[in-house]
Amino acid sequence: xxxxxxxxxxxxxxxxxxxxxxxxxxxxxxxxxxxxxxxxxxxxxxxxxxxxxxxxxxxxxxxxxxxxxxxxxxxxxxxxxxxxxxxxxxxxxxxxxxxxxxxxxxxxxxxxxxxxxxxxxxxxxxxxxxxxxxxxxxxxxxxxxxxxxxxxxxxxxx
Numbered sequence: 001x002x003x004x005x006x007x008x009x010x011x012x013x014x015x016x017x018x019x020x021x022x023x024x025x026x027x028x029x030x031x032x033x034x035x036x037x038x039x040x041x042x043x044x045x046x047x048x049x050x051x052x053x054x055x056x057x058x059x060x061x062x063x064x065x066x067x068x069x070x071x072x073x074x075x076x077x078x079x080x081x082x083x084x085x086x087x088x089x090x091x092x093x094x095x096x097x098x099x100x101x102x103x104x105x106x107x108x109x110x111x112x113x114x115x116x117x118x119x120x121x122x123x124x125x126x127x128x129x130x131x132x133x134x135x136x137x138x139x140x141x142x143x144x145x146x147x148x149x150x151x152x153x154x155x156x157x158x
Contacts, residue, residue: 006083006100007063013089013097014051014061022091023052026066027099032085034065038072046087049079 010026017024026049028035030042037047049070051059056068056079066081090097 003063004083006086007061009098010066010083010086010089011061017091017097018053022093022096023050023055024097025050025090025092026081026086027088027090028081029085029087032082034080034082035085036078036080038077041072049081050092 014024028037028047028049029045030037030039030047031045037049041047050056051066051068053059056070059068060066062083064083066079066083066086068079069076070079071077086100088097088099090099
């Protein structure tokens with residue numbers, strides 16, 4: 001069985017972000033089977049999670065599953081996200097990263113839209129998706145609504 005390139009790309013963007021002092025975040029489709037995140041922080045079926053090493057504990061970026069522990073509202077929560085549920089990985093500070101096309105044939109894929117339309121939607125989602133694990137003192141979620149400070153440079157991966 002051939003493993004998708006997606007988990008490798010996620011790890012590469014994560015490492016690049018950490019080495020350059022950025023905050024890596026993942027946009028997750030919370031409706032995918034196997035996603036275990038606090039439902040109170042899900043907005044329109046999606047959640048943005050801060051995976052910076054200061055914000056999480058026991059981060060595992062596996063080929064099939066991303067898992068870690070984070071605090072939401074001061075309460076520690078175990079997070080589990082199948083790699084297939086990750087829609088994008090990008091930096092909080094500038095929006096650089098990658099977005100992924102859904103592999104579910106029943107879901108409208110970003111490949112059916114122009115890359116410019118997909119990037120604009122990613123920028124909108126980034127600004128709208130405020131709940132995320134945070135690296136603050138209590139590790140609680142960032143609820144100030146901040147997203148990338150400038151336009152996203154996400155690339156469409158087919």
